[in-house]
Amino acid sequence: MADISSLDLSQVKRELIQANWDCSIRGLIHGATRAAELAYCLKTTKDTDGDIPKISQLDFQQEHDVYMLAKSYFDLKEYLRAVHFLKQSEFTSSVTYFLYMYARYLADEKRRSYNMTDSFTSMGASVINDDLARIKVLKTELSTKHRKKELDGFCLYLYGVVLKKLDLLKEATNVLLEAVHQEPLHWGAWQELNTLIPDKETLLSLSLPNHWIKHLFLAHMYSELQHTDEALKIYQKFVDNGFANCTYIQAQIAIAHDNSRSFDQAVEVFMKLRDIDPYRLENMDIFSNILFVKENRMELAYLAHNVCEIDKYI
Template structure:
């Protein structure tokens, strides 16, 4: 049975006139999130609901209506949920096999996902075995998605799997769809935040008109370091009736921390501690402020207090690490940051702080690795970029491809395209770690209508990706094949255009364009159009790209002497 494509979200964007209705929605989605094991989303909604006035008994939200599938799966779901809560994910998934209800199916797929994450959280985290497991999940969820059988929670999980596979464009589309289908689920909004890299990207998102959008915008403005806009949003939320929300108070404190208004941030964090004395979230940020102010007694008290609450939380480890760092015990500090990363390998703050400790210990190579990991987690983190720049300055090795690509992006945003070209080409020449320099260079040539140079860059990019001998899941491969297919089509090289169009059909985002181009080529051939041979010096793609119809005639060799430094 197909799932409805939209869910009523109540008041529109910026409309907080009916706080009682908003509280009902928050209580409802908190319960639905907990039923599916989404504890963080449930906690966020519960904390926000707690900040609003209590509802009279007559206005409490009714329990959800059970469908026939829900009733049929109830026993299996109840048993599996008890195993899930005890972190027995494989066992939970086993008893949910064959369940049809949305709630049971989500818990089945989510249990499998968490099982994969738990099993491969160590050295094999990025290994082929885990990727195969994620691809299997992606395939199953993709079929459900095409059949329109995923609800808002299912779309959220599908987006998470796509993000784990580095399929960022597809993940963004799915998360946006999830916010339309279930606007009240904060988890989907938060995942979307993590994939938005700049304000321009934000403008092109088609987001639902709901009051949840205001919380999303406030959060993403904070992440993008647009602090003035973020503070305005949070102030408007306080004025709307959320003045008691500890979430909003903590976000305002983080915003002031980001603009280095230390006194204001410290004042807000101290007030937050009075309202929520057992809170652990954001306390690592609080400890950063105490560290900068060299407030040893306060930092010591905070570290001991959090250790009594939960010494195995990531934030607690970071606070203790800061405490030892302030006492110049850098080996112990680094040890606690390592402990934090064992608990959560994607915890940004711990990577950055560990890089700082390695710098203090004069271990620049380890510092570089830590800063690089931080940038992999969040490319927007200026502290990691600054730390990485410092280490390269110390080592006098300015030719790191990531720094050159980042510099090229800066020049591109300043519309200094010749300088951007130089940076991207140099990043490729010195050994492109992320294999993105040629793609960015190709797109610059596209902007400047330099089609032959763009095609040459895309060809070289495809060569490099396939020569690695890895299963290709790289983000821009489909983009490269799409451009080359169109380029060869314009050049009337039907065989080459057909081969690239066939490659496009292997990717979700270019499949329809590839099929359309193949139909056009077939039609032109049937009309007697012949392929041209008037192409400059040959350039070859590796034969391993395709068993049949691999393009052989190519554009002339790339000449970048004019832009090479």
């Protein structure tokens, strides 16, 4: 089993940098961020020459023009415009195909949230059916490609997300498992998977890739399923092996303490986290709940003030 303590951290870092890049060019901002956070804390001693990923020329050669234009519109959140130009592409690159399908998915999501906010009271069956019809179209296209084994790890992730939306939870689980096998360093796929696992028995029955990141997923699941000791043991191993200052792992340790009601320890870790990542909003809701339970009014007031201040800049 690929254990973090037995690995070459320069290699781990190189792979994380590549994952950041792979997510970033596909508009997967959260996946890119997680990979960046994990890579950032690793201070490898080796020369970092060659660490910086290159755009795969082969991949993009034929479709770089349309990719460049569509990604610009995508970044401006003009998803339909991105889709319009991408659909004229031949999809010789898996990146343009992913961007095409992902932009369609995000456009549909925007449309759905518009329908929900704008006409909540009067939202008739026809509107709900339209939303459903759109996501079913995506599902049909992705499942055809899936049968032909034409989906890469990122498209498998998207297919899993679509299946989840349609409440096809067993299929979603299987497809997301395929996704993490093909792209283990895309954290988004693990994250989608974790909400589909109700108990430890199911967790242990899954065939997970033999990759160091699996342990971060297991730790996350153990923490959520109240097996805190097991979770903390894994996180400690990461801390001991180069990830001591990783904000993601520190936050997860704090959350695990919270899940096991070790509030004092949780507060301690959250305070440390605040030192290294003072403008973080992620997980601060949990910190604030703990401070409330502990009746730590001073810290709560300080946190609340900080969060409100940060929010003014976002």
